[in-house]
Amino acid sequence: MKESKEPLAKFHASINAKGQIVIPKKDREFLGLDKDDVVEVIVRKVLKSESKLVITGVAYVMAKLSSKGLITIPQEVREELGITQDSIIEVLLVGFHKFDDLVSPKGKSLLSKLTHKPFRIITADEESKLIEKSKSYYTTTQILRVPEERYIAYKEPITLVRAMANE
Numbered sequence: 001m002k003e004s005k006e007p008l009a010k011f012h013a014s015i016n017a018k019g020q021i022v023i024p025k026k027d028r029e030f031l032g033l034d035k036d037d038v039v040e041v042i043v044r045k046v047l048k049s050e051s052k053l054v055i056t057g058v059a060y061v062m063a064k065l066s067s068k069g070l071i072t073i074p075q076e077v078r079e080e081l082g083i084t085q086d087s088i089i090e091v092l093l094v095g096f097h098k099f100d101d102l103v104s105p106k107g108k109s110l111l112s113k114l115t116h117k118p119f120r121i122i123t124a125d126e127e128s129k130l131i132e133k134s135k136s137y138y139t140t141t142q143i144l145r146v147p148e149e150r151y152i153a154y155k156e157p158i159t160l161v162r163a164m165a166n167e
Contacts, residue, residue, distance in 0.1 A: 008027075
């Protein structure tokens with residue numbers, strides 16, 4: 001049996017004023033795609049000529065999926081291919097990456113803070129706590145190689161430490 005190379009999904013879409021298209025819900029459900037997953041698509045600008053479709057431009061795009069299944073086609077791609085709000089494009093979904101596989105739990109926590117409101121007015125107590133917390137980033141176990149192949153392990157806030165070979 002000959003192996004066939006097919007995209008994961010293929011559909012036609014119109015583009016909205018913000019340069020977004022919707023990946024059909026049935027395709028998202030079938031592939032298990034969720035908000036913040038990264039999709040890889042081939043975008044083709046097509047024109048209908050008599051009884052056939054003519055491809056007038058092609059681009060590869062990686063984009064983050066919104067909660068409603070929207071992805072944004074970059075402005076540069078839209079301009080290069082001549083895609084406007086009236087255009088019909090053909091989309092081939094050729095790959096995807098699950099957000100959960102791409103980002104650690106700590107990264108997810110940080111990103112969730114950035115996507116909401118990445119700032120807030122704080123009190124003096126909150127400032128002190130944040131500064132104290134920041135010290136934990138500089139507290140690590142380090143191993144220093146010093147002359148005569150001796151190693152020193154220490155755990156403390158990182159400071160300049162000089163080990164002498166004769167000590």
